[in-house]
Amino acid sequence: MAWLELDPRFTFEAFVIGAANRLAAAAARRVAESPGASYNPLFIYSASGLGKTHLINAIGHHARRLHPHINVVYDSLEHFTSEITAAIEAGERDAFRQRVSGTGILLLDDVQFLAGQRRMQEELLRVWDALSSRGGQVVLASDRPPPEIDGLDDRLQSRFSGGLIVDIGPPDYETRVAIVRRKAEERGQVLGPGVAEALARIPFTNVRELQGALNRVIAVQELEGRTVTPEEVARLLGAGSAGVPAPQSDLPDFLTDLAAAPAAHSLESAVERRLTEAIRRWEAEGYRTRRLEGARRRAAAGEDVEPIIHGYEADVERLREIVAEISSLDPAAPELQEYEVLRDPDRIADAEELLAQVRERTRPLPAPPPGLTFADLALAPDLFAVRAAAAVLEAPGKRYNPLFVYGPQGAGKSLLLATLGSELKARYPEMRVVYVDARAFAGDLIEALEHNRVESWRGSYRRAHALLIDGVDALAETERAQEELFHLFDALHRSGAQLAFAARQHPARIAGLQERLKTRLESGLVVELPPPPVEGFTLVDWDAELGWGGAPAGAASPIQPTGRHKDEWFLSREKVVWDWPYAADWVVEELE
Incomplete structure (x- = not known):
């Protein structure tokens, strides 16, 4: 008793997704x-x-x-x-x-x-x-x-x-174009410009008919050694109508012409010999040589193939450059295993897309402004939030993760977050520390969506060892950005990365923030920065001075102190505003 075997061709990777499916x-x-x-x-x-x-x-x-x-x-x-x-x-x-x-x-x-x-x-x-x-x-x-x-x-x-x-349902036009291109790619065939679109415009009732039409076009290209043009598609398929009688094959005429061809070309010309040697050379190096094989047939017919040879060699050189750049950006990049793309000069566009993905994934993310230290921080060192941030510096990813600091504008929360990022980078030079404003985070995501590079965008942020996001309140009106932050939070937290956030309100009071995101932001240490005293202490708006995710050139500390704020621990609001999920783990003594 035996069941049927799964068809190895039918995988999710080979399935073209469109609106109908x-x-x-x-x-x-x-x-x-x-x-x-x-x-x-x-x-x-x-x-x-x-x-x-x-x-x-x-x-x-x-x-x-x-x-x-x-x-x-x-x-x-x-x-x-x-x-x-x-x-x-x-x-x-x-x-x-x-x-x-x-x-x-x-x-x-x-x-x-x-x-x-x-x-x-x-x-x-x-x-x-x-x-x-x-x-x-x-x-x-x-x-x-x-x-x-x-x-x-x-x-x-x-x-x-x-x-x-x-x-x-039946695939729409765009999906039919994608199916034709995917199936041609699987067959190792390159269709001429506009051919996939011409096939997709024919009203086939299902994908099998569309694949049958593509097979006919590929057969002509393989047997006649030429590229089919969009204008020929309708004729090859019997006026391009689904359900019409099968068109007569061009193969008999082609074989007749081939049999009648004179034997004058039995001896290879110099160009043909050159192409034969080139094909052997590039095949030995692992490159696909379909273009050169087609050029050899054209050379036998007396055509000038020098531009084809030069174009092929230029594309091989570009493939080498792409591989070298990917290797330099990420020696362990999975894209380096895409041999079918990186060894095929006819797939330069696909290779460039692989490179673009790696560039996006490995691009430098916004870093904290350099030179900020807790020693020079214009906030009282005995503030609970300051001591918590200093404790994070001693064991990033292990204590108070995430750290969430909130307070009114001008309280210094952005400065504290930026100082933590600067100190992390200074103490752990190999650590990838990301400091970004929430609005810039959302804008970066929108740009990735526009260019269809969300996976690479995710990959770039998931490489962070510490992620510090300021102004989380700004995400309250977003949907996709909150969803991405939720998954990013989980991925980084599992990897042991340090997470820290700043906002004007406690996470639970930020209207419009998803509950599942709120619970994660509250799962570490939530601490409030009190407003500065009315007299003798002025805080410049850090957001306005710093911008989104980085300090302006030459910016010094945006805090302009004229006195020293003294925190009266048992008299301040801070003794009741910080949250920790397990009462048994509260540690006040070590921060004092």
């Missing part, structure tokens, strides 16, 4: 990551050729990578039925049910064939109940929604409805 793809990935925990069962339906089989195979592959101990079973309903029938005939029905009930994830395709099969529906119900009792995940694919499967048992209808039912 985004929900189905997201649900499929969630199921693979947390089987049995959500969307159980997941029912995916669509017309033929739109990707439902691809998605359920992708679930299987992804789940096996993430959860090697989980038994993943993929089967079609037809094969599943034959296995059940064979088990019943052999008197092994109970053994079959026991075997299936031990499955962690059951992926069942083509369940529309349940229509009218009462016996099969009964067996599936029993298997399902046994599997569900052990926390197993069920994923089903069909060419129609459950209500349209004739004669479906009400109990199965109820179970299908108890999970998530999602459909996949």
Whole structure:
């Protein structure tokens, strides 16, 4: 008894996501990551050729990578039925049910064939109940929604409805363009400018038809050694209409022309020999040579191929420069493993994108202003907030993490945060210390979204050993920035990085801040800086002087003291304004 094997081609990485399949793809990935925990069962339906089989195979592959101990079973309903029938005939029905009930994830395709099969529906119900009792995940694919499967048992209808039912629609124009480009790339083919767009404009009813059209274009390019133009696409595909009779192949004419060609070119010309040697050389170094192979065929026809040769060599040199720069920026960069891109001169644009990702990820982030010290800090050293910041300096990431300082404008919270960052950088030179204003943090995120480089943006911040964000209040009106900060907080906290924040209000009183973010900001030490005395002590607005995430050139301390603020510990508000989650861990003595 054997189940069907997962198709190695059908992975999430190979699935092109668009508006028509985004929900189905997201649900499929969630199921693979947390089987049995959500969307159980997941029912995916669509017309033929739109990707439902691809998605359920992708679930299987992804789940096996993430959860090697989980038994993943993929089967079609037809094969599943034959296995059940064979088990019943052999008197092994109970053994079959026991075997299936031990499955962690059951992926069942083509369940529309349940229509009218009462016996099969009964067996599936029993298997399902046994599997569900052990926390197993069920994923089903069909060419129609459950209500349209004739004669479906009400109990199965109820179970299908108890999970998530999602459909996949025909891809829109932009998605069709992306699919054509992805499939051509997988085949190692380079399409001429505008060819993917020309293919995408043809109203195919599903992705299989679109792939068939692409296969025809690729066949012409491979057999004739030339690049198809956008103007030829409609003719090659029979006037470009889906459902029209299959166009006559150009292959017979091509073979006839080839057979009739004179043997005058049997001896290689000097240019052909040069190209042959170049191909051998670059292949030995691991580079793809499709362009040179095409040039050799053109040279045999008497065409001038010198520009092709020079262009190829220039692109190889650029690939070497890209690899060298990525290596210098991040010697362990995963992008260096993208051999298919970095060894293919026809994929220069993709290689440049890899470099851009590494540059974004390794770019210098806003640093604290240099030269600030606690010794010169124009705040009373016995202030509780000052002593807490000094304690953080002694053991970053281990004490008071996160540290949250709040107080009114002019209290010195930004100065204290900047001084902590400056001292961390001075004491630990190898530490990556980031000091940034919350508005600049959000603006940086928007720019990353505009250029589709959010992953690299995340990577750059997650490299920080200490993250200090001033003016957290400014995030109250944002959504995506709060979400990103939430995940960044968790990632950095797990890595042992020090986190520190400043705001005008206690986290719990910042309106518009997500509760889950508030709880994290409050999970360390929250301490208030009192307003300066009315007489004899003036604080300049640090935000106005410092700007977002860095001090202006030549800026000295923006604090202009005319006296010394003396903190009366038992008479001040500070004895009741700091928070620590565990009363047993309160440590006042060590800060005094």
